[in-house]
Amino acid sequence: xxxxxxxxxxxxxxxxxxxxxxxxxxxxxxxxxxxxxxxxxxxxxxxxxxxxxxxxxxxxxxxxxxxxxxxxxxxxxxxxxxxxxxxxxxxxxxxxxxxxxxxxxxxxxxxxxxxxxxxxxxxxxxxxxxxxxxxxxxxxxxxxxxxxxxxxxxxxxxxxxxxxxxxx
Numbered sequence: 001x002x003x004x005x006x007x008x009x010x011x012x013x014x015x016x017x018x019x020x021x022x023x024x025x026x027x028x029x030x031x032x033x034x035x036x037x038x039x040x041x042x043x044x045x046x047x048x049x050x051x052x053x054x055x056x057x058x059x060x061x062x063x064x065x066x067x068x069x070x071x072x073x074x075x076x077x078x079x080x081x082x083x084x085x086x087x088x089x090x091x092x093x094x095x096x097x098x099x100x101x102x103x104x105x106x107x108x109x110x111x112x113x114x115x116x117x118x119x120x121x122x123x124x125x126x127x128x129x130x131x132x133x134x135x136x137x138x139x140x141x142x143x144x145x146x147x148x149x150x151x152x153x154x155x156x157x158x159x160x161x162x163x164x165x166x167x168x
Contacts, residue, residue, distance in 0.1 A: 020117020
């Protein structure tokens with residue numbers, strides 16, 4: 001796969017976090033009611049991403065991995081940390097790029113990023129609910145926090161591409 005295409009699709013799937021911040025700014029009043037459903041939506045979307053990323057390898061392993069991920073998410077749903085999960089999506093992004101499932105998986109990762117960006121931004125904008133006016137500085141600080149917290153996704157995807165495409 002061409003490096004430029006890979007990087008553009010990677011960055012466009014990562015931009016879901018920023019879209020989530022924008023969505024949080026638009027719908028700040030409704031988010032406390034929706035936040036818990038977004039978390040469950042993420043837990044349902046993650047096995048789909050795993051399934052479609054591994055689908056082209058072998059259907060049996062794809063189904064097995066998806067069921068295992070779903071069971072682990074159900075067991076550990078209280079301790080679910082989206083930072084490590086989003087980092088692991090970088091490896092799945094590379095895996096999908098090998099077998100032409102890149103665009104489907106990147107769309108699913110984009111949707112996952114929108115919901116994670118919305119939830120994370122909502123947690124940091126609770127105090128802005130009273131004033132109902134969010135400053136540009138607060139948005140910039142949250143965008144920096146989102147980029148710093150989830151930049152491992154880009155790093156993992158680029159490292160996997162560099163190691164498996166160029167070195168090996």
